[in-house]
Amino acid sequence: MELLKLVIVDDEPILLQGLIKTYDWSGMGFQVAGTAQSGEQAIQVIKEVKPHVVLTDIRMKQITGLMVMEEIQKTDLECLFIVLSAYRDFDYAQQACDLGAFAYLLKPIEDEKLQETMQGAYKTCVEKMKNEAKYESWENLLVKDSNSFLQVVVQKYVQNRIPQERVEEVFKTLEDVPGNGQRFITVCVEIDLAYKITNSLEYEASRFALIKLLEEVIGAAFFYWKIEGDEGDAFIIRTEDKGAVRKLKSLLEHVKKNEQSPVVASISKPYKGVEGIRRSYLEARRLLEMASMSGASALTASEDVEVPLAEETGGDNDALVVNAVRRNNTKELKEAFIHLIYSLPSDEEKQCRCLQQVMLKTEFMLQESYGLTEAIEEKFRKYYYNLENLSGAKTVDVCYKILCSAVEERMKAAQKMETKYFKEYMSEAMTYIDEHLQDEDLSIVSVAAHVYLNPVYFGRVFKNMCHMTFKKYLMQQRMEKAKKLLESGNGSIGEICDAVGIYNPSYFSHLFKQYTGKLPSEYKKEYEG
Template sequence: MRLLKLVIVDDEPILLQGLLNTYDWNSMGFQVAGQAQSGEQAIQVIKEVKPDVVLTDIRMKQITGLMVMEEIQKTDLDCLFIVLSAYRDFDYAQQACDLGAFAYLLKPIEDKKLEETMRSAYKTCIERMENEEKYESWENLLVKDHNSFLQVVIQKYVQNRILQERMEEVFKILGDIPGNEDRFITVCVDIDLTYKITNSLDYEASRFALMKHLEEVIGNRFFFWKIEGDEGNAFIIRTTDKGAVLELKRILEQIKRDGQSPVVAAISKPYKGIAGLKKAYVEARKLFEMASISGASAFTASEDVEVTEWEEPGTDVDNLIISAVRKNNLKGLKEAFVQLIYSLPNEEELQCKYLHHIMLKTEFMLQSSYGLTEEIEEKFRNYYYNLENLNAAKMVDVCYKILCDAIEERKNMSEKDTTRYFKDYISEAAAYIEEHLQDENLSIVTVAAHIYLNPVYFGRVFKNTFHMTFKKYLMQQRMEKAKKLLQEGSGSIGDICEAVGIHNPSYFSHLFKQYTGKIPSEYKKEYEV
């Protein structure tokens, strides 16, 4: 075990020696690297030793433990403080927590509580160190392979997940700022999505072969970054060649002649600068969508094509619809279909093609995730079979109903799968709650920590399982236990309050009456012989 440095502070010599000699600090992951008998001495020792954890008393003469924490916060030292306080010093403990104390322990210290706290502090420190080491590794990676790093950043930039200023900063750090002659061109290319219907087995293989061939052919002629996505792949090309667009078009035309599967592609115009990098990507993406709907094998922007301003990811109607289904969001789906109605082209033939394109993409998303049951799949099949009999207005209605059904099916499957998968976790949580009802501090956080689940996620799973919130369930269990104890005549009201973790008798009576309609004494009389 990697031992971390610990400093112990207490202005009572006897207590300090007790802390130093009584506990096996090594077994908890620490070596005592320093000690101090005053706040002033503690500040000096901490600055010299640079410990990972400081265990300090709060109430000390002249310079208190709080003052020590405040002073250390002014430095660049990064250590955890665990504070010791008597019960009467509770206000001090609250102030310590406000200053960022990791934990506080009441005197006299319980051995088990101390050990749990120290092990938790050890784990926190180790995780922080590992994260710092990872950060250093990333810095080294940035130096060794800046092109791979740059590709990741560029993908975030063109997808509007980082600002242009940050992108410029990255280019500047790497010493690779685009020059006056640099142009950016984006090529979006993929196998036509409809090919998957008639040649589903060959679709993925053809798609893989196409991308590998493009990487080789384009790479032999240009420097590029590849942006991968569900909507096809994009090659962002950086070049000073003014004839690059024509050459790229020749490359794509040759690939189409050589291949057996239909290729859909779009090429942007060349644009200057970092702003032009994004503009090229946006233009190619929009042209690619148009090419996909029309079934064109290549689509190149003419010189008079104007690109609209960059929109937030997911604002295109088809992406909004697919995103709503993916997130099982019925409200979002309804809003997306309202936008769809207003954004459809005027020609009915194009309207039908666009709707068909959306349904294809949504079905493929369902296939790659979950929710495409035999019943939903049959609805898609019936839709495709009856396409010729549907006008655009009827098609919108049919598509909306199918996707609503798909969302409902996904929601049912998600809840069932989650409940089944976490069955043992929830059983253990319920047992832990029953065993610790007397603990006034029992909460969703403590129970989630016991079964090693994130509290937010645990709360969601818990509610799906019991069909009530954790808070309501905990109160129900406490009231049911109180009812049982009152029926048995076991102890006084004060004893029952302690047993169910509600230590204030007045508050307990208020809650009990809310739950049963009677105060505890009235309820108890009903069961007296």
């Protein structure tokens, strides 16, 4: 075990020596690297030694332990403070916590409590040191392979998963800040989704060939980052060529001539700066969406035309609808569908085409995940077959009903899958609950951790399988155990409280009466001789 540096501070010499000599600091992972008998001396020692942890008394003459913490925080030193006090003073504890103290211990120190606190401090320090080492390794990797790293950063940035400020920091770190002469242009090219319905076997092969061809022809002429996503791939070009848009149009014409399948494409206007990366991407995505809806094979925008971006018009309504179905959320689906309806163009033919795009995307999502039963698939087929005979209003009604049916089927399928795959998990969880009812800290978090599941997900599966919340089940088990103990006549009320993990007798009596309608003493009398 690597020993970390510890500084101990107390203005009482006898107490200070007691702290140094009484405890097995090395056994807890520390070496006493410095001591101080005043706040002033403590500040000086901490600055010289640079310890990982400082154990300090709060109440000292002139400069208190809290003042020491405040002074060290003004420096670039980073160490954990564990504060001691002989007074049960909540204000001191609160101030120490406000200043970021790792722990607050009362004198005389309980050996077990000190051991637990120091182990926690050691673990925190070691974890921090590991993270710092990872960060240093990350920086080295960043410098060695900057292009690959930027590819990841740019993708997350345009998908709104990293703020612009962070991206600008990365460019500065790499000393690669976009110059005034550089522009960013995004190209989006996709096989028409409708082609997947009529030629599903050829669709994926055609799309793969298209992307490979684009990588070849665009890469030969420009530097680019390829952005992959659910809505198709995009190429963000970084260039100083003022004629880049014209050249890209020519390249796309070449690509379209070589493709047998229907190609839909868009090119953004050129934009400057880091903010221009995302602006060009959103514009190209919006143009591709408009091209798909209108049936155009390609769309670009002239310099004097302002393209409304998806974000500025309330978000990608298609994606909102598809994601609501993906999450099996009927309320979210209703809200997303209303947003979609209000965003539809006034032309009825275009309205129907917009809704068709949403239905296509939803069906593909169902194919790739679950919930596309024969009945739902048949509803999609009938919708496509009768598309030309449906009015705008009727199309809206039909689409919404199909989407709602899809959500219902996915919810049924999800519950069946959860019951099938997590039956053993729930059995293990219930056994663990029964064996730890006496633990006051037993919670959904601790039980979920025991069976290696996310607490939120565990809670949902638990409720679906047990038909009650975890909290209600835990209380039920505790009360049933309490009833059995009272019926057997073994143990006092206090002992029963301990056995069911509710250590406050008054609170236990209140809960027991709520559960049974009787106080524990009344319930016990019914089973006495």
